[in-house]
Amino acid sequence: GAGVSQSPSNKVTEKGKDVELRCDPISGHTALYWYRQSLGQGLEFLIYFQGNSAPDKSGLPSDRFSAERTGGSVSTLTIQRTQQEDSAVYLCASSLGGVYNEQFFGPGTRLTVL
Amino acid sequence: DQQVKQNSPSLSVQEGRISILNCDYTNSMFDYFLWYKKYPAEGPTFLISISSIKDKNEDGRFTVFLNKSAKHLSLHIVPSQPGDSAVYFCAVLYSGGGADGLTFGKGTHLIIQP
Numbered sequence: 001g002a003g004v005s006q007s008p009s010n011k012v013t014e015k016g017k018d019v020e021l022r023c024d025p026i027s028g029h030t031a032l033y034w035y036r037q038s039l040g041q042g043l044e045f046l047i048y049f050q051g052n053s054a055p056d057k058s059g060l061p062s063d064r065f066s067a068e069r070t071g072g073s074v075s076t077l078t079i080q081r082t083q084q085e086d087s088a089v090y091l092c093a094s095s096l097g098g099v100y101n102e103q104f105f106g107p108g109t110r111l112t113v114l
Numbered sequence: 115d116q117q118v119k120q121n122s123p124s125l126s127v128q129e130g131r132i133s134i135l136n137c138d139y140t141n142s143m144f145d146y147f148l149w150y151k152k153y154p155a156e157g158p159t160f161l162i163s164i165s166s167i168k169d170k171n172e173d174g175r176f177t178v179f180l181n182k183s184a185k186h187l188s189l190h191i192v193p194s195q196p197g198d199s200a201v202y203f204c205a206v207l208y209s210g211g212g213a214d215g216l217t218f219g220k221g222t223h224l225i226i227q228p
Contacts, residue, residue: 033215042203045215059215091157099146099209103216105157
């Protein structure tokens with residue numbers, strides 16, 4: 001497909017378990033972003049990858065959160081020892097990079113931590 | 115502390131009339147402003163943007179106005195159509211910040227009444 005894809009679309013897990021969320025960006029997009037939207041909140045920036053540069057992790061809420069981007073393409077967001085407050089929709093976006101290039105969002109992964 | 119505020123969680127407008135969505139921000143360093151539209155179970159899609167060197171940008175039925183002194187922007191949709199029913203997010207960016215992660219408001223749910 002031509003758009004950003006994310007998997008799984010829904011994930012239910014138990015508190016304390018680890019989860020991995022996947023993002024496939026648009027081919028050729030050098031920039032990749034992760035956001036999350038908790039219930040009743042706006043989208044919260046988590047992490048940003050640009051090309052081969054070190055990622056900007058300034059938005060990660062705790063050290064339980066980490067992300068990788070392999071080969072400049074697919075990205076995985078990992079949440080270790082999940083907590084109930086991690087329940088949210090996790091959105092991935094990609095762009096051609098730079099401030100003024102449009103960020104294209106995937107449909108998100110809805111994470112529910114019981 | 116919220117840097118971007120959309121004080122109306124929802125707005126109902128009659129079809130054919132003008133919809134006005136408002137957004138306030140706190141940091142005068144922000145210099146690029148965007149509106150995104152989101153349908154249920156989909157990722158946000160870019161709608162329109164404006165940089166701080168302008169006070170108005172128009173694209174078809176959509177116009178964004180920026181009042182830098184008041185740190186306020188608004189989105190006007192005229193005439194409103196049923197397909198405009200969605201959640202609208204205001205997003206801001208500081209282009210000199212070194213990272214391109216957007217800061218979003220909580221969104222306004224626009225409902226267009228037939």
